[in-house]
Amino acid sequence: MSDILRIRNPVIGIVGIGLMGSSITASLLAAGHRVKAIAPLPGEEEPGLDRIIRQLRLCEDFDLLNAPLKEYLGLLTVSNDYYPLGDCGLVVECIVEDIEIKETIFKKIVEFTPANAILASNTSAIPISILQQMIPDPQRFIGIHWAEPAFGTRFLEIICGRETNEQTVDSIFNLAISWGKEPTVLKKDIRGFITNRLMYAVYREILHLVEKNVIGFEDADKCFRYDAGSWMTLMGIFRRMDYDGLDDYNTAFRNIFPHLSNEEGISPQMQKIMDSGAGGIQNGRGFYTYTQREAERWLQSFEAFNKDIFHLAANYPEEIPITSKVTS
Amino acid sequence: MEPTHRKKILISGKGRTTAGIAVNCLRSQQASIYYLSDDRAEDEDMIRKIIADSEWRSGEKMEVSKLKFISSETWINGIDIAVCITEEDPGIKQHRLLQIENRVAPETIIGVNTESVLLHDLQKKLKNPGRVIGLNWRDPAYTSAFLEIITNELTPRSVLQYMEATARNCWYKDPYVVSCGYSIRARLLAALAREAFYLVEHGYASIEDIDRACRNDAGYYLPFAGNCRYMDLMGTYAYGLVMKDLNRELSKSEALPAFFEELVRNGKTGMSAGEGFYKYEKGEYREWEEKFRKFSFDIQSIIDKYPFGYVKEEPAEVNQSNDE
Numbered sequence: 001m002s003d004i005l006r007i008r009n010p011v012i013g014i015v016g017i018g019l020m021g022s023s024i025t026a027s028l029l030a031a032g033h034r035v036k037a038i039a040p041l042p043g044e045e046e047p048g049l050d051r052i053i054r055q056l057r058l059c060e061d062f063d064l065l066n067a068p069l070k071e072y073l074g075l076l077t078v079s080n081d082y083y084p085l086g087d088c089g090l091v092v093e094c095i096v097e098d099i100e101i102k103e104t105i106f107k108k109i110v111e112f113t114p115a116n117a118i119l120a121s122n123t124s125a126i127p128i129s130i131l132q133q134m135i136p137d138p139q140r141f142i143g144i145h146w147a148e149p150a151f152g153t154r155f156l157e158i159i160c161g162r163e164t165n166e167q168t169v170d171s172i173f174n175l176a177i178s179w180g181k182e183p184t185v186l187k188k189d190i191r192g193f194i195t196n197r198l199m200y201a202v203y204r205e206i207l208h209l210v211e212k213n214v215i216g217f218e219d220a221d222k223c224f225r226y227d228a229g230s231w232m233t234l235m236g237i238f239r240r241m242d243y244d245g246l247d248d249y250n251t252a253f254r255n256i257f258p259h260l261s262n263e264e265g266i267s268p269q270m271q272k273i274m275d276s277g278a279g280g281i282q283n284g285r286g287f288y289t290y291t292q293r294e295a296e297r298w299l300q301s302f303e304a305f306n307k308d309i310f311h312l313a314a315n316y317p318e319e320i321p322i323t324s325k326v327t328s
Numbered sequence: 329m330e331p332t333h334r335k336k337i338l339i340s341g342k343g344r345t346t347a348g349i350a351v352n353c354l355r356s357q358q359a360s361i362y363y364l365s366d367d368r369a370e371d372e373d374m375i376r377k378i379i380a381d382s383e384w385r386s387g388e389k390m391e392v393s394k395l396k397f398i399s400s401e402t403w404i405n406g407i408d409i410a411v412c413i414t415e416e417d418p419g420i421k422q423h424r425l426l427q428i429e430n431r432v433a434p435e436t437i438i439g440v441n442t443e444s445v446l447l448h449d450l451q452k453k454l455k456n457p458g459r460v461i462g463l464n465w466r467d468p469a470y471t472s473a474f475l476e477i478i479t480n481e482l483t484p485r486s487v488l489q490y491m492e493a494t495a496r497n498c499w500y501k502d503p504y505v506v507s508c509g510y511s512i513r514a515r516l517l518a519a520l521a522r523e524a525f526y527l528v529e530h531g532y533a534s535i536e537d538i539d540r541a542c543r544n545d546a547g548y549y550l551p552f553a554g555n556c557r558y559m560d561l562m563g564t565y566a567y568g569l570v571m572k573d574l575n576r577e578l579s580k581s582e583a584l585p586a587f588f589e590e591l592v593r594n595g596k597t598g599m600s601a602g603e604g605f606y607k608y609e610k611g612e613y614r615e616w617e618e619k620f621r622k623f624s625f626d627i628q629s630i631i632d633k634y635p636f637g638y639v640k641e642e643p644a645e646v647n648q649s650n651d652e
Contacts (some may be wrong), residue, residue: 121478200578203571212508215504232546242608255583256518260519286559287564312627
């Protein structure tokens with residue numbers, strides 16, 4: 001075990017070490033936690049470990065490691081069995097979005113973890129209120145939703161199921177702050193959580209305006225990149241409205257809300273894009289088209305940008321007091 | 329009319345946004361700016377502070393002598409573009425446009441900010457309605473490539489071409505044009521706000537949680553290339569699948585939430601009033617202005633590093649959107 005690193009409690013179990021699980025594992029190792037990574041599928045330990053090492057290298061790139069990489073690997077075990085979860089205070093499930101598979105996995109997790117450990121899911125698709133019924137005491141079950149890469153942003157969504165208790169929320173909220181996150185709490189389970197709902201509301205309006213032939217996708221991108229994109233890292237929508245003054249927003253929204261799209265399904269424009277097999281930069285077809293070289297360049301640029309924005313955002317943190325969250 | 333740096337620009341308005349536009353126009357060294365202000369002392373002071381701060385941060389020098397304050401009675405010969413900024417009130421906008429129309433030559437283009445007032449309504453009482461267009465800026469204008477040009481069927485092609493060229497060549501903008509006569513920025517922000525209101529009103533999240541979600545998720549990718557490009561980077565198809573289930577559950581509200589209306593009714597209209605969605609201590613508004621001014625330079629330096637389509641490096645490989 002390392003003498004250089006400051007080791008944090010609790011020991012954390014990660015079940016499922018695909019792309020997201022390995023990214024979360026690296027993020028927690030970088031924060032100084034001992035991590036018990038479980039690869040539920042036979043033969044997945046080695047590729048899983050490779051992925052975690054790759055993600056740790058990216059953490060190194062982001063200047064997130066205070067010691068050589070091998071010191072962090074000393075905090076990690078990867079296994080096929082669930083028994084290493086025996087000393088975990090928190091276990092996070094990161095497997096495929098399949099409710100039956102999740103049920104099987106949670107049975108095993110419950111069997112091997114202490115009765116007071118917090119159990120969590122990184123799901124972005126299945127309601128926490130449903131998942132928490134899979135364990136005997138659902139009050140200690142919660143949703144924890146990271147962005148990808150898990151270490152690359154301050155984003156972390158905490159989702160309360162119907163039966164999640166305050167103590168569980170407070171514990172995860174305070175733990176997240178110790179990881180350098182600025183957590184958001186969704187007090188009641190709702191589809192899409194907070195961030196997806198906000199942005200899908202914008203996507204719906206973009207597609208509506210494109211449908212009406214009012215704008216093209218590039219106009220929409222220019223608009224939100226140069227406007228919202230030039231303040232949103234510093235201010236959320238409410239702070240921005242406070243900054244601009246609410247009077248004009250009051251008049252404008254009153255006039256505009258009745259004209260906004262209420263489309264309930266996929267717009268014909270989006271359906272057309274989906275029918276083209278839109279993999280985005282993966283296959284060159286999406287809202288835009290890409291040659292292979294262009295796709296590569298966009299990806300490389302985005303990776304470089306991620307680092308730039310990470311360091312810029314670090315200069316503008318929010319001071320969040322460690323307090324009781326749900327009761328506030 | 330040929331776009332040239334030797335322009336005469338009339339700027340009419342007051343406050344921080346208008347002052348920022350004046351500074352933005354001053355960056356074009358050969359322009360002459362005529363500032364028609366309701367509060368000359370305050371605006372002059374603000375402009376001087378912005379210029380000093382801007383020169384210090386960017387090293388860019390501006391000729392303050394090119395900026396002249398004028399009274400509402402002055403007739404200025406040869407104004408190329410009149411920029412008009414007012415609050416979101418159709419009556420005030422119309423009144424101001426009539427006032428400007430009477431002081432400039434018939435060929436002067438008049439650009440007015442509008443979030444929700446239709447361009448058509450603003451053109452109504454004017455002698456030469458085609459020369460009035462919508463012109464929306466991002467505050468502060470001098471660090472941003474944002475400019476929304478709003479036109480309609482009355483707008484002559486020459487007016488649009490002139491504005492686009494001026495925006496690109498003299499104002500450091502990468503403008504987009506909407507020819508439907510209303511702002512799409514306002515629509516997209518309204519869509520975002522409507523959903524944020526819904527989540528707060530129904531007890532799903534707090535104001536603080538919504539803002540954190542904005543800052544720490546979208547705030548980390550929007551400055552790269554906007555929404556649609558981001559979906560392409562992440563895998564477009566999956567977004568369509570989510571829309572299928574999620575869209576029907578998003579807010580459809582046509583009305584403003586009671587908690588927002590109450591704030592406005594009680595004069596809690598934001599930072600300048602000391603309270604809006606949040607409460608502000610004395611001096612906090614100025615601190616936010618300072619912080620945002622510094623941040624604006626920082627974020628613009630990143631945005632400048634990643635141009636759309638990489639046209640600068642590879643003219644042969646300009647991306648095309650599907651809808652074109």
